[in-house]
Amino acid sequence: MKKHYLFTLIFFLICLLSFAQQVVIDGQTYKTVKIGSQTWMAENLNVTKFRNGEDIPLALVEEEWWMGGEDGIPAYVDVEFDSENGQFFGKLYNYFAVSDPRGIAPEGWRVPTDADWAALAASLGGPEVATAKLKSSEGWLEENGTNESGFTAFPVGSIDADGYFLDQGFFGFFWSSTENDGFVLNRSLSENKYPFEAAESFKSNGFSLRLIKVE
16 A cells, blocks of 8 residues: 555656657657767656567566566566556666667667766765656655756666565665676665765666667
8 A cells, every 4th residue: 555655656756757858769758868968868767678679578466576586588577567667657667678789779879888877976966966856756665866967867776686575665776787797786765875986786686767869
């Protein structure tokens, strides 16, 4: 019940936000924002197909998600396996979907590298102060951000390798395309006191995906 209320609240907050820039991709309209010299999607990716039109497999239960990770199969999931959550908050993708050679990023966009994330933080004054500026100003259960950047990150949480949803209301996790010794670097947002820095993740976890424009 609490999670349902949280995501209903966040949806209405999204509807109230306005951005000067928008882009239509595969029939979906995404808000975008210019931060420093970079242009980012201001919403989480919500595609269900690769760039070539082939479907990205959808996991509907815990076992399907776990099996995809075990076998290295691309997959996406809607938060709490609820398609309405996926519609409003984007999908959670495993890294096999993010890195698939068929391409998850639509034409003109790409998955950010860890260096892209580092440049984003630097343009906001450094990782120590970037967290609050990237977080939405409402919707976080512990501490809202200021959304000074217009990035509007919501606490969508994640899904672990076993198919359990974690940290809804408290964390936002975002993939990069940078691999490191079998792991993948990601960025997360939580309390404002924590810097926006890289961490390692298993490829079978499911995180949100923000894209950066190809300049």
